Amino acid sequence: xxxxxxxxxxxxxxxxxxxxxxxxxxxxxxxxxxxxxxxxxxxxxxxxxxxxxxxxxxxxxxxxxxxxxxxxxxxxxxxxxxxxxxxxxxxxxxxxxxxxxxxxxxxxxxxxxxxxxxxxxxxxxxxxxxxxxxxxxxxxxxxxxxxxxxxxxxxxxxxxxxxxxxxxxxxxxxxxxxxxxxxxxxxxxxxxxxxxxxxxxxxxxxxxxxxxxxxxxxxxxxxxxxxxxxxxxxxxxxxxxxxxxxxxxxxxxxxxxxxxxxxxxxxxxxxxxxxxxxxxxxxxxxxxxxxx
Amino acid sequence: xxxxxxxxxxxxxxxxxxxxxxxxxxxxxxxxxxxxxxxxxxxxxxxxxxxxxxxxxxxxxxxxxxxxxxxxxxxxxxxxxxxxxxxxxxxxxxxxxxxxxxxxxxxxxxxxxxxxxxxxxxxxxxxxxxxxxxxxxxxxxxxxxxxxxxxxxxxxxxxxxxxxxxxxxxxxxxxxxxxxxxxxxxxxxxxxxxxxxxxxxxxxxxxxxxxxxxxxxxxxxxxxxxxxxxxxxxxxxxxxxxxxxxxxxxxxxxxxxxxxxxxxxxxxxxxxxxxxxxxxxxxxxxxxxxxxxxxxxxxxxxxxxxxxxxxxxxxxxxxxxxxxxxxxxxxxxxxxxxxxxxxxxxxxxxxxxxxxxxxxxxxxxxxxxxxxxxxxxxxxxxxxxxxxxxxxxxxxxxxxxxxxxxxxxxxxxxxxxxxxxxxxxxxxxxxxxxxxxxxxxxxxxx
Numbered sequence: 001x002x003x004x005x006x007x008x009x010x011x012x013x014x015x016x017x018x019x020x021x022x023x024x025x026x027x028x029x030x031x032x033x034x035x036x037x038x039x040x041x042x043x044x045x046x047x048x049x050x051x052x053x054x055x056x057x058x059x060x061x062x063x064x065x066x067x068x069x070x071x072x073x074x075x076x077x078x079x080x081x082x083x084x085x086x087x088x089x090x091x092x093x094x095x096x097x098x099x100x101x102x103x104x105x106x107x108x109x110x111x112x113x114x115x116x117x118x119x120x121x122x123x124x125x126x127x128x129x130x131x132x133x134x135x136x137x138x139x140x141x142x143x144x145x146x147x148x149x150x151x152x153x154x155x156x157x158x159x160x161x162x163x164x165x166x167x168x169x170x171x172x173x174x175x176x177x178x179x180x181x182x183x184x185x186x187x188x189x190x191x192x193x194x195x196x197x198x199x200x201x202x203x204x205x206x207x208x209x210x211x212x213x214x215x216x217x218x219x220x221x222x223x224x225x226x227x228x229x230x231x232x233x234x235x236x237x238x239x240x241x242x243x244x245x246x247x248x249x250x251x252x253x254x255x256x257x258x259x260x261x262x263x264x265x266x267x268x269x270x271x272x273x274x275x276x277x278x279x280x281x282x283x284x285x286x287x288x289x290x291x292x
Numbered sequence: 293x294x295x296x297x298x299x300x301x302x303x304x305x306x307x308x309x310x311x312x313x314x315x316x317x318x319x320x321x322x323x324x325x326x327x328x329x330x331x332x333x334x335x336x337x338x339x340x341x342x343x344x345x346x347x348x349x350x351x352x353x354x355x356x357x358x359x360x361x362x363x364x365x366x367x368x369x370x371x372x373x374x375x376x377x378x379x380x381x382x383x384x385x386x387x388x389x390x391x392x393x394x395x396x397x398x399x400x401x402x403x404x405x406x407x408x409x410x411x412x413x414x415x416x417x418x419x420x421x422x423x424x425x426x427x428x429x430x431x432x433x434x435x436x437x438x439x440x441x442x443x444x445x446x447x448x449x450x451x452x453x454x455x456x457x458x459x460x461x462x463x464x465x466x467x468x469x470x471x472x473x474x475x476x477x478x479x480x481x482x483x484x485x486x487x488x489x490x491x492x493x494x495x496x497x498x499x500x501x502x503x504x505x506x507x508x509x510x511x512x513x514x515x516x517x518x519x520x521x522x523x524x525x526x527x528x529x530x531x532x533x534x535x536x537x538x539x540x541x542x543x544x545x546x547x548x549x550x551x552x553x554x555x556x557x558x559x560x561x562x563x564x565x566x567x568x569x570x571x572x573x574x575x576x577x578x579x580x581x582x583x584x585x586x587x588x589x590x591x592x593x594x595x596x597x598x599x600x601x602x603x604x605x606x607x608x609x610x611x612x613x614x615x616x617x618x619x620x621x622x623x624x625x626x627x628x629x630x631x632x633x634x635x636x637x638x639x640x641x642x643x644x645x646x647x648x649x650x651x652x653x654x655x656x657x658x659x660x661x662x663x664x665x666x667x668x669x670x671x672x673x674x675x676x677x678x679x680x681x682x683x684x685x686x687x688x689x690x691x692x693x694x695x696x697x698x699x700x701x702x703x704x705x706x707x708x709x710x711x712x713x714x715x716x717x718x719x720x721x722x723x724x725x726x727x728x729x730x731x732x733x734x735x736x737x738x
Contacts, residue, residue, distance in 0.1 A: 149548050239493045240707065256376070256377045
C-alpha cells in the first residue's frame with residue numbers, strides 16, 4: 001500500500017503573510033467595491049440599501065460622466081499611440097551603447113519620476129495665456145500676439161495639450177520597458193539580417209519589432225492603465241471643467257464631493273472592467289513569448 | 293545529528309494561516325474606532341493632532357500653549373483639497389486622523405447633517421463669542437455650531453488706486469455701473485489692456501465670485517427653502533452672471549482668465565499690475581500679498597473698496613475658515629482647549645503681530661475677533677485696517693440660513709456652467725437654467 005505523502009506546511013506558511021496581505025489590500029477591497037456598487041451608499045441619504053443597477057443607470061444619465069468618458073477615450077487613444085511610438089523610437093536610439101548613454105537614460109526618466117501634480121503645475125506655467133513661457137516665446141519670435149488661450153476654450157485643443165503633458169510623463173517608462181526587451185535580442189540576428197541584405201528599416205521591421213513584442217505589450221498595458229486613470233494633469237491644468245475632465249476626476253467628485261460612494265464604486269468598477277478588457281486585448285494581440 | 297523539523301499537521305497549518313489571515317485582514321481593513329467613540333476626556337498630558345491647510349504658528353506660541361495647558365500639539369499641514377478628502381474619508385471609515393481640523397464655511401450644512409463633528413457649544417461658550425465674532429453665524433446650523441472661525445475672510449473689492457488715478461479717476465466708484473464705466477475708461481486710456489480680474493477657471497473661486505457679485509446686484513442666491521433666486525432675467529443672480537460673462541467677452545477681463553483660479557489671478561495679475569481691480573477679492577490680501585514687495589510689483593498701490601452695488605455700496609459676504617473637532621478625535625476635550633486658545637482674541641492678536649514679530653504667524657490673514665481687528669487697525673499694523681474693521685462688522689453669510697447639505701454639488705454646477713458660458717459653449721441663459729435646475733433638483737431631494 002502506498003503511503004500517503006505528508007503535506008509540508010512550511011512553504012505555505014512562508015507565503016501566507018504576503019498572500020494574505022495581497023488579499024487584504026487588493027482582493028478584499030475589490031470584492032467590496034463590486035458588492036457596494038450595487039448598493040446605495042450615500043452619506044447624505046442613509047441608510048445603505050440594495051439598489052441593483054441604479055448606480056450604473058444614474059451614471060449613464062450623468063452628462064458630466066459621459067463627456068468625461070469621451071475625453072478619457074481620447075486620452076487613451078492618443079496617449080497609448082504616442083507613448084508607444086515615441087517609446088519605441090527612444091528605445092531603439094538607446095539600444096546601442098554610446099558615450100553618455102547612462103546620463104541620457106537618467107535624464108529621460110526624470111518626467112516619469114516627477115509626481116503628476118508637480119508636472120501639472122509646471123505645464124500650467126508653460127501654457128499660461130497671460131504670463132506663460134509658450135506665449136512669451138511666440139511673442140519674442142514675433143510669431144503671434146503671445147496671449148493665446150491654450151487651455152479651456154477649445155475642447156479638442158485642451159484635451160490634446162493635457163494628453164501631451166501625460167505622454168511626456170509616461171513615455172520614459174514605455175521606453176525603458178521596450179529597451180529592456182531590445183537588450184535581449186542577440187546582435188547575431190542583426191548581423192545575419194545584414195548579410196541577407198536587410199537594410200536598417202528591414203532589420204527594424206523583421207528583427208526588432210517582432211522580438212520586442214513582449215516589451216511593447218507591457219508598455220502598452222501600462223500606458224492604457226495610466227491614460228484610463230489620468231487625474232492629476234486634467235485636474236491641475238483645467239480644473240473641473242468638462243472641456244478636459246476625465247472619468248477618474250468624476251469618480252473623485254461623485255465620491256468625495258457629493259459623498260455618493262455607491263455611484264463612485266460603480267464608476268470605479270466600470271473603469272476597472274474597461275482597463276481589464278483593453279489590457280487583455282493588448283496581451284492577446286501583441287504579446288508573444290519569444291524564445292531566443 | 294538529527295535535524296528537528298517543524299512538525300505541523302495540515303489542520304494546525306490551516307488554523308495558523310486562518311488566524312494570521314484574519315489578523316492581517318483586520319489590520320488592513322479595520323482601524324475604525326467606532327462612530328463617535330467619545331474619546332478621552334484627558335487634557336493635561338494629552339498629545340493632539342491638529343490638521344489644517346497651512347504652516348504651523350510660531351513654535352514659541354505653541355510652546356506657550358503646552359506650558360499653560362500641558363497639551364502637546366502635533367501640527368499637520370495638508371493642502372486644502374486633500375484635507376477635505378481626508379475629512380470625508382476618515383469620517384466615512386470612522387477612523388481617527390486628527391483631534392482638531394478645518395471646517396469650511398461651505399460644508400457647514402453638510403457636516404452638521406452628517407454629524408461628523410462635535411457641536412462646539414458643548415465645549416465652548418459660543419453665545420458669548422457672537423458679538424465679537426460676526427462670522428460665527430456662518431458656522432451655525434439649526435442652533436449647532438460646527439466650528440469656530442479662526443480667520444475673518446470675507447469678499448471685498450480691491451482696486452489699484454494708482455492705475456485708476458492714471459486714467460483720471462479721482463473718485464472711487466460706489467455703484468456697479470460707475471465701476472464698469474471706470475474699468476472701460478482704464479481700458480480706453482490704455483492703462484490696462486484688460487483691467488478686471490475674474491477667475492473663470494472651473495473651481496470654487498468662480499462660485500464665490502458670483503455670490504459676491506449677486507449680492508452686489510442686490511440679491512441672494514437661495515431662499516430660505518434653498519430654492520434658486522436667480523432663475524429670471526431680472527434677478528440679481530442672473531444679472532451678475534450676465535455682467536461677469538459680458539466682461540469676459542468684451543475684453544474687460546484678460547482672455548486667459550478662462551483658466552485662472554482665484555489665487556492665480558491675485559498673484560500673477562493683480563499683484564503684478566496687469567489688472568486694475570478684482571471685484572470679489574479676499575480681505576487681508578492688501579497686507580498679505582499686494583504690499584509684499586517680494587511677491588508684488590504694486591506695493592502701496594492697491595486699496596480696499598467698499599463693494600459697489602446697484603444704488604450704493606453693498607455688504608460683503610463672508611467665507612471664513614473654521615476649526616472643529618471630528619467625532620473620531622482621541623482627545624476631544626484637549627482639542628477643545630486648543631480651539632479656545634487658538635481662536636481667542638489674545639492669540640489672534642499675537643498671530644497678527646500685535647505682541648511682537650516673534651509671535652506673528654505669516655499664514656494668518658485677518659483675526660476673526662472684531663476687537664482684535666480694531667486693535668490692529670488702531671495700531672496701524674494692518675493695511676486698510678480701519679476699512680477692514682468696518683467691513684467686517686457688516687459682513688454676512690453667503691447663505692443666511694446656513695449652507696445647504698448639497699452645497700458641493702451646487703457649487704460644482706455653478707462653476708462648471710459659468711465657466712462654460714465664459715468659453716461661449718453655453719449662453720448665459722443656458723448656464724443659469726442649468727444651475728437653477730441643479731438647485732431645484734437638489735433642494736427637492738432628487
